[in-house]
Amino acid sequence: MKQALHYLAAATAIFLLWALASFVLEQVKGWPVIPYPWSVAAAGIEYLPQWGSAFASSARRFFLSLLLAFATGLPLGLVVGASDRLHRWFSPLIYLLYPIPPIALLFFLYMAFGVGETVKVVTVSLTLFFQVLVAAHGAARNISPSYILAVRTAGADALQLHRHVILPAVLPEVFTAARVSVGLGITMLYIAETKLGLLGGPGSGLGVFIETYAMRTDLSLAGVVGLAFLGLLFYALLEVLERWLCRWKYVGKG
Amino acid sequence: MISVEALRIEYGRGRRRTLAVAGVTFQVADGEFVSLIGPSGCGKTSVLLAIDGIIRPTSGRITIRGEDVRGVRRDVAFITQDAGLLPWKTVRQNAELALRLQRRPREGVQEILRSLGLGGFENRYPAELSEGMRRRVGIARALALRPEVFLMDEPMANLDTLTRERIQEIILRLWHMYRFTGVLVTHDIEEAVFLGQRIIILSPRPARVVEVIENPGMGEVGYRRSEEFYHVVVKAREILKSLEER
Numbered sequence A: 001m002k003q004a005l006h007y008l009a010a011a012t013a014i015f016l017l018w019a020l021a022s023f024v025l026e027q028v029k030g031w032p033v034i035p036y037p038w039s040v041a042a043a044g045i046e047y048l049p050q051w052g053s054a055f056a057s058s059a060r061r062f063f064l065s066l067l068l069a070f071a072t073g074l075p076l077g078l079v080v081g082a083s084d085r086l087h088r089w090f091s092p093l094i095y096l097l098y099p100i101p102p103i104a105l106l107f108f109l110y111m112a113f114g115v116g117e118t119v120k121v122v123t124v125s126l127t128l129f130f131q132v133l134v135a136a137h138g139a140a141r142n143i144s145p146s147y148i149l150a151v152r153t154a155g156a157d158a159l160q161l162h163r164h165v166i167l168p169a170v171l172p173e174v175f176t177a178a179r180v181s182v183g184l185g186i187t188m189l190y191i192a193e194t195k196l197g198l199l200g201g202p203g204s205g206l207g208v209f210i211e212t213y214a215m216r217t218d219l220s221l222a223g224v225v226g227l228a229f230l231g232l233l234f235y236a237l238l239e240v241l242e243r244w245l246c247r248w249k250y251v252g253k254g
Numbered sequence B: 001m002i003s004v005e006a007l008r009i010e011y012g013r014g015r016r017r018t019l020a021v022a023g024v025t026f027q028v029a030d031g032e033f034v035s036l037i038g039p040s041g042c043g044k045t046s047v048l049l050a051i052d053g054i055i056r057p058t059s060g061r062i063t064i065r066g067e068d069v070r071g072v073r074r075d076v077a078f079i080t081q082d083a084g085l086l087p088w089k090t091v092r093q094n095a096e097l098a099l100r101l102q103r104r105p106r107e108g109v110q111e112i113l114r115s116l117g118l119g120g121f122e123n124r125y126p127a128e129l130s131e132g133m134r135r136r137v138g139i140a141r142a143l144a145l146r147p148e149v150f151l152m153d154e155p156m157a158n159l160d161t162l163t164r165e166r167i168q169e170i171i172l173r174l175w176h177m178y179r180f181t182g183v184l185v186t187h188d189i190e191e192a193v194f195l196g197q198r199i200i201i202l203s204p205r206p207a208r209v210v211e212v213i214e215n216p217g218m219g220e221v222g223y224r225r226s227e228e229f230y231h232v233v234v235k236a237r238e239i240l241k242s243l244e245e246r
Helices: A002-029 A037-046 A048-082 A084-097 A102-113 A117-141 A145-153 A158-194 A206-212 A217-245 B044-052 B091-101 B109-115 B131-143 B161-178 B189-195 B221-225 B227-245
Strands: B002-011 B018-028 B033-037 B059-064 B076-079 B149-153 B181-186 B198-202 B209-214
Touching: A002 A037, A037 A048, A037 A217, A048 A084, A048 A117, A048 A158, A048 A206, A048 A217, A084 A117, A102 A117, A102 A158, A117 A158, A145 A158, A145 B091, A158 A206, A158 A217, A158 B091, A206 A217, B002 B044, B018 B044, B018 B181, B018 B209, B033 B044, B033 B189, B044 B059, B044 B076, B044 B149, B044 B181, B076 B131, B091 B109, B091 B131, B109 B131, B131 B161, B161 B181, B161 B189, B161 B221, B181 B189, B189 B221, B189 B227, B198 B227, B209 B227, B221 B227
Parallel strands: B033 B181, B033 B198, B076 B149, B149 B181
Antiparallel strands: B002 B018, B002 B059, B198 B209
């Protein structure tokens, strides 16, 4: 509840700053460079069906990408990080591939996955995959030996060690990495949605929506606001998930 | 009975090979409580881990009730230095952990927690407990296995004096109740004398048995304040001191 109030205050602040920027630019340049927030809101409401469908498409893509990134990056990071031998062999590989932006490979990704839905999800999930993988791997290398000794002396096998110690130990760091990567992921989503022209029409994603209405600045900005909401949505989703799955981190802290 | 014969443990390979334990031999009879004491880093924890089956000896032989130790046994419980509680599990989940890992029914844990003064804290996380309570949860986890053998690796390390004595007294009480076979590793002389019917003194690394002190007076809480206790402590201290000077 308190946090919701904070978000409301932040939204109000952004609203006011935005209005101020619009006003100042209009005075200086002599024409409305940035539309006022209320006209953006009005335009958004006018085109609500397209805006909504664009938001839903982008949100669905991002959700699938995030799911895919967790489902692959997390187990791989755990297993490679927790084993010295696998770590020696695979870490150089991970760190060689990690800095490559999937966007640089977009042409090849289009060749491999076509120009439809798949390639967008693949691009974003590749981005998030490496973030999750590197965070899980790093955290798995740093687990307190006393936890490992405690379960080994109690007779744990390798699978139980991963399930009861390594996975719960790395989850907080993985969630932090995922939250930090939401912005990067949305950037990648925007590029993947817009790079190949505007085939799907303005309802097929926020990126396409923004590009389609580039000449109608109020509508275009409504799409940008949609991106901000999208980021916030996933940030909040990850936060709620972490508070639920890593309850122990928050005991006694309200 | 636990039998350790000519136990030798080396770590590492090639040039970086270090000898941690150099031929240690001792026996612990059923129901007997023995303390292993020696300078820090002398290899006493390695001996204990080898008895538990976590470390494979380089050479020598360890048997429990006549059977070679080849891995963690269901009748052996191990208490680690800092209790090794998992912060993401509640008190109850931590206490049940060993049973769960061994796929045994999780029975009697509630009673054990209550008998250790942890009733009402079952759903708390370790971060919400005092250090003394955390150690008791570690004891509960081991006790839940209803073990014949208790291996303890400095379970009272880094506690304030009163809490340490309280935990020592809990362990003593449990030994009277269950008559388990106990091996306690410690570098605290008074603790070794309070809890050990025999005190096995190990040399600095690589560990060898230097001397075994008989300590028949052990067994009562009041022993701590007796003259005999004092004499045994002095004797053990002198041996350990002479080792340092060597």
